[in-house]
Structure formats: structure tokens, C-alpha cells
Amino acid sequence: MADSGNATDPSWGQRLKGWIDTLLVIDVFVVIAGALWFGVAVLCHSRGVEGPLDLFQRLWEPLFTPAIGLLMGSAILSGVLGWALNWWRRRGPR
Known part of the structure; x- marks a missing residue:
């Protein structure tokens, strides 16, 4: 029996976040590899x-x-979104 509304299936937002997280992890390793390469090149x-x-x-x-x-952009965006979410939670329902 296939249930398309299974609660364990990730939503499109969760899948998108997963892809973005994967991209950023790869990006971090590219930057680290570039820094190491630069050091060796020097x-x-x-x-x-x-x-x-x-x-x-x-x-x-x-x-x-x-x-x-x-x-750098993702670090700034993460900080701004974290601040905004905390502000929104503290504000609470009115």
C-alpha cells in the first residue's frame, strides 16, 4: 500500500534545505582546498x-x-535569519 502522505516523507522545503546544506558543505571544502592549494603554491x-x-x-x-x-553570503544570511526567527519567537502571538 503506497501512502503519498506519509509523515516521514520530507517536505519540499526540507528537501530544498538539504540540497542547500549539501551545497554549502561542498563549498566549505572547496574554499579549504583552495587555501591549502594556495599555501602549497606559494x-x-x-x-x-x-x-x-x-x-x-x-x-x-x-x-x-x-x-x-x-x-560569506550564506554566513550573513544565516545570522540574519537566526536573529529574525528569535525576534519573531520572543514577540509571540498577539
Whole structure:
């Protein structure tokens, strides 16, 4: 018997939140990997190996800048939404 109204099925909002959370986790790892790559590239550059730093510089605009922006934007949005929800709960029903 298939019950489409099963209480354990996630709503579309919960599924959307799950996808957004997954995207943000991937984004955090991209930013961390980029920071590590940059550190290694600088060390390589100091030893005369230019390839890693050149590749990092080519990927800076199309990959790392949007990833850092998404991370910062989501942190700000999370803070604002958390503040608004707390304010709304304290206000209570009137």
C-alpha cells in the first residue's frame, strides 16, 4: 500500500534545505582546498616552481572568488535569519 502522505516523507522545503546544506558543505571544502592549494603554491613559487601558482591564479576568478562569496553570503544570511526567527519567537502571538 503506497501512502503519498506519509509523515516521514520530507517536505519540499526540507528537501530544498538539504540540497542547500549539501551545497554549502561542498563549498566549505572547496574554499579549504583552495587555501591549502594556495599555501602549497606559494611554497612551490619560493622554490622556483611556477605551475601551481599560475593555475591557482587562473582559477581565482571563476572558482575561488564565487566560492568565498557564497560562503560569506550564506554566513550573513544565516545570522540574519537566526536573529529574525528569535525576534519573531520572543514577540509571540498577539
